[in-house]
Amino acid sequence: MEWGIVVDSCCDMIPEICDDVELLSVPLTINLGDRSFSDNEELDIPSFLEDMKDYQGKIGTAAPAPLLFKDAFVKSCKAFAVTLSSNLSGSYASALVGQELAQEEGAEVHVFDSKSASAGEVLISLKIGEMIRAGVSKQTIIEKIDAFILQMKTYFVLENIDTLLKNGRIGKITGKIITALNIKPIMGSDGNGNIALFSHARGEAQTIEKLSDMIRQSGRDMTGERMVIAHCNNINLAEKLKGVILQRHSFKDILIVPTRGISSVYANEKGLIMAF
Numbered sequence: 001m002e003w004g005i006v007v008d009s010c011c012d013m014i015p016e017i018c019d020d021v022e023l024l025s026v027p028l029t030i031n032l033g034d035r036s037f038s039d040n041e042e043l044d045i046p047s048f049l050e051d052m053k054d055y056q057g058k059i060g061t062a063a064p065a066p067l068l069f070k071d072a073f074v075k076s077c078k079a080f081a082v083t084l085s086s087n088l089s090g091s092y093a094s095a096l097v098g099q100e101l102a103q104e105e106g107a108e109v110h111v112f113d114s115k116s117a118s119a120g121e122v123l124i125s126l127k128i129g130e131m132i133r134a135g136v137s138k139q140t141i142i143e144k145i146d147a148f149i150l151q152m153k154t155y156f157v158l159e160n161i162d163t164l165l166k167n168g169r170i171g172k173i174t175g176k177i178i179t180a181l182n183i184k185p186i187m188g189s190d191g192n193g194n195i196a197l198f199s200h201a202r203g204e205a206q207t208i209e210k211l212s213d214m215i216r217q218s219g220r221d222m223t224g225e226r227m228v229i230a231h232c233n234n235i236n237l238a239e240k241l242k243g244v245i246l247q248r249h250s251f252k253d254i255l256i257v258p259t260r261g262i263s264s265v266y267a268n269e270k271g272l273i274m275a276f
Helices: 045-054 066-076 091-103 119-133 138-151 162-166 172-181 203-218 235-248 261-267
Strands: 004-008 023-026 029-032 035-038 059-062 078-083 108-113 154-157 184-189 195-201 226-231 253-258 272-275
Touching: 004 066, 004 091, 004 119, 023 066, 029 045, 029 261, 045 261, 059 261, 066 078, 066 091, 078 091, 078 119, 091 108, 108 138, 119 138, 119 226, 119 253, 119 272, 154 203, 184 203, 195 203, 203 235, 226 235, 226 261, 235 253, 235 272, 261 272
Parallel strands: 004 023, 004 078, 078 108, 226 253
Antiparallel strands: 029 035, 029 059, 154 184, 154 272, 184 195, 226 272
16 A cells, blocks of 8 residues: 555645545644634634634643544554644644554554644645655655755744734733734744744735745745645735745745644634745
């Protein structure tokens, strides 16, 4: 049997883009007070965003149980797994336990810590899929993906920082400054999977300009590379950003995907995430 890909549900992957590579998603759980939502294909994102907007307390999220990962690994038989950054969630640790359990039943599994989320997980999964289809060996895939994760960049821009404040992802003082100055924070992975503040922008034009400039600042040659842009109800900004980046940089393709539940929790309405 060919290798498949198992992701947690922070990977905003849509099955159609995986072509003939099996993709299985393991859901995280979102808690709004005493209400729990499984981040699966049945979650109504527009309705959930309304519920989240009305809820004033801390929004809880929980990693998938190890048995959920184990079942997905056993079903796939041979699988590469991609999870949320281990510094943001227990999903990676849970997947490692699931890996041990699945291997006891004969499955072959390798788990990657994306050191990212959302669009970053999608981009890693796409690269794995390309190599699976090309017949690249397991060890070579592991080496290439490990190297790519170290150089990958993930940035996101938010219209609304309420969830990050409620959940302690950014400090109250920083949040007050962002709110008082009416700026959009441009944040991202610090390279180790933690969230860091990189810049800020006012208005759509400046947001696009600064996100595009992040690519130049990376110093990487993007010739033949892919980018992923994930958005929470903001296809207009995603398309405009894609157009500008394609004019200025040499990506072979930029894929736009909508955020699922977990990504929508932190991106919030109109949030946008890009990975390259």
